[in-house]
Amino acid sequence: QKEVEQNSGPLSVPEGAIASLNCTYSDRVSQSFFWYRQYSGKSPELIMSIYSNGDKEDGRFTAQLNKASQYVSLLIRDSQPSDSATYLCAVNSGGYQKVTFGIGTKLQVIP
Amino acid sequence: GAVVSQHPSWVICKSGTSVKIECRSLDFQATTMFWYRQFPKQSLMLMATSNEGSKATYEQGVEKDKFLINHASLTLSTLTVTSAHPEDSSFYICSARAGGTDTQYFGPGTRLTVL
Numbered sequence: 001q002k003e004v005e006q007n008s009g010p011l012s013v014p015e016g017a018i019a020s021l022n023c024t025y026s027d028r029v030s031q032s033f034f035w036y037r038q039y040s041g042k043s044p045e046l047i048m049s050i051y052s053n054g055d056k057e058d059g060r061f062t063a064q065l066n067k068a069s070q071y072v073s074l075l076i077r078d079s080q081p082s083d084s085a086t087y088l089c090a091v092n093s094g095g096y097q098k099v100t101f102g103i104g105t106k107l108q109v110i111p
Numbered sequence: 112g113a114v115v116s117q118h119p120s121w122v123i124c125k126s127g128t129s130v131k132i133e134c135r136s137l138d139f140q141a142t143t144m145f146w147y148r149q150f151p152k153q154s155l156m157l158m159a160t161s162n163e164g165s166k167a168t169y170e171q172g173v174e175k176d177k178f179l180i181n182h183a184s185l186t187l188s189t190l191t192v193t194s195a196h197p198e199d200s201s202f203y204i205c206s207a208r209a210g211g212t213d214t215q216y217f218g219p220g221t222r223l224t225v226l
Contacts, residue, residue, distance in 0.1 A: 032213045043204045043220040044155070046113075088155070092213045098145065099215055103154040 002027040004091050006102035014110050019076040021105050023089030026070070032092035033065055033072045038104065039085045047074070047087075079109045114138050115207045117218035124195055125226055131191045132221045134205030140185035141207035145215060146178075149202045161188050195225040 036044035086104040161167040161182035206215040
């Protein structure tokens with residue numbers, strides 16, 4: 001069974017700090033990786049996708065992928081209270097199969 | 112781009128009635144749509160996957176006769192909760208994926224309360 005694991009948190013960081021969110025996956029042939037943000041009571045919204053090993057930056061967000069170690073991470077620089085949300089890691093194992101979601105990590109940015 | 116809408120955003124109904132939720136992709140053609148359910152403080156739970164023009168594929172433990180899914184066009188999928196009961200009260204979220212891509216875009220969700 002394909003698994004995507006995340007620490008449920010909460011992860012607390014002070015405002016202005018870097019928040020580091022981690023995710024590991026079990027299926028070695030996974031090809032596509034996504035980070036979604038979900039505010040309380042709302043639906044998930046796509047933050048970033050990453051397909052190749054290395055870093056991908058978009059504004060304050062950086063996704064990091066290491067296929068050899070089977071982990072993907074999301075860094076949020078200069079964290080703001082508005083970043084407080086649950087961050088979902090999602091993995092697609094190839095083709096156009098359904099994506100497997102992790103349980104999400106709750107991030108709290110303390111003013 | 113990649114906007115997905117859901118209607119209604121919330122609904123309250125009496126036990127035993129049926130409720131239909133619509134999911135539309137507004138600016139792309141969604142060959143595949145997904146229906147999720149999320150209970151308070153819990154993670155997303157995939158209920159079913161629907162491909163345009165085909166029968167939906169339901170996840171284990173999801174009653175296909177209770178949760179009817181229709182994906183009749185490339186921009187519309189519907190979920191009907193039949194004979195709803197209080198335990199069906201939840202946040203129902205759809206997502207859509209365009210053909211040839213692997214990115215899902217979520218609708219805003221529908222909050223169902225069954226009295």
